[in-house]
Amino acid sequence: xxxxxxxxxxxxFAERVIEERGATLxxxxxxxxxxxRVAESEIEARADELxxxxxxxxxxxxxxxxxxxxxxxxxxxxxxxxxxxGLRRPRHLxxxxxxxxxxxxxxxxxxxxxxxxxxxxxxxxxxxxTALRLGGNALAELKRIVFQPPPRDD
Numbered sequence: 001x002x003x004x005x006x007x008x009x010x011x012x013f014a015e016r017v018i019e020e021r022g023a024t025l026x027x028x029x030x031x032x033x034x035x036x037r038v039a040e041s042e043i044e045a046r047a048d049e050l051x052x053x054x055x056x057x058x059x060x061x062x063x064x065x066x067x068x069x070x071x072x073x074x075x076x077x078x079x080x081x082x083x084x085x086g087l088r089r090p091r092h093l094x095x096x097x098x099x100x101x102x103x104x105x106x107x108x109x110x111x112x113x114x115x116x117x118x119x120x121x122x123x124x125x126x127x128x129x130t131a132l133r134l135g136g137n138a139l140a141e142l143k144r145i146v147f148q149p150p151p152r153d154d
Contacts, residue, residue: 001077001128002068004096005103005111010068013096013139019146023064025054055080059087064147072110074126081127093118093128097135 004010011026018024030047038046051067058065067080077093084091095118103111115133117123123131134142 001080001092002066002094002096003072003077003114004068004070005098005107006070007102007104008096008098008139010070010096014066014068017142017145018066019144020064023058023147024066024068025051025058026068027051028070030054052079052083056083059084059089062089072107072114077126085127091128093123093131095131095133096139097133098139099135 002010002014004013011024011028014024014026027047030051031043034043034046034050055065055067065080065084069076081091095114097111097115100108117126118131118133
């Protein structure tokens with residue numbers, strides 16, 4: 001899961017660094033696909049339903065899933081962490097730590113709380129196995145994130 005403020009553009013970051021093209025499932029992209037095909041009042045619910053189904057299908061097939069989330073809703077994170085945990089799949093979180101002046105005022109408390117939880121090592125309580133905070137030059141300098149099985153013990 002890649003989480004960040006709107007200014008850090010989690011979906012764009014994921015598209016740039018995730019090597020496996022089909023692994024990234026962006027909620028905004030699902031909503032865009034439904035626009036014009038579903039009534040406006042139903043887009044959010046249908047997008048959530050389709051995204052959860054796609055995530056579940058990939059996880060059941062043993063494939064990697066990357067969810068770039070704009071926002072910091074713990075319930076949304078929990079939903080997908082539970083899916084992965086139930087199927088004994090790895091669960092990682094990357095916090096895109098945008099500069100303070102680019103974070104919107106209404107996002108700031110949630111960013112600060114997630115940053116504090118990450119620094120205190122509390123994201124394991126949410127079900128994440130690893131958590132990483134990327135900020136500053138690291139956001140621009142990171143080239144690729146590659147998912148591969150662990151090396152064999154031969």
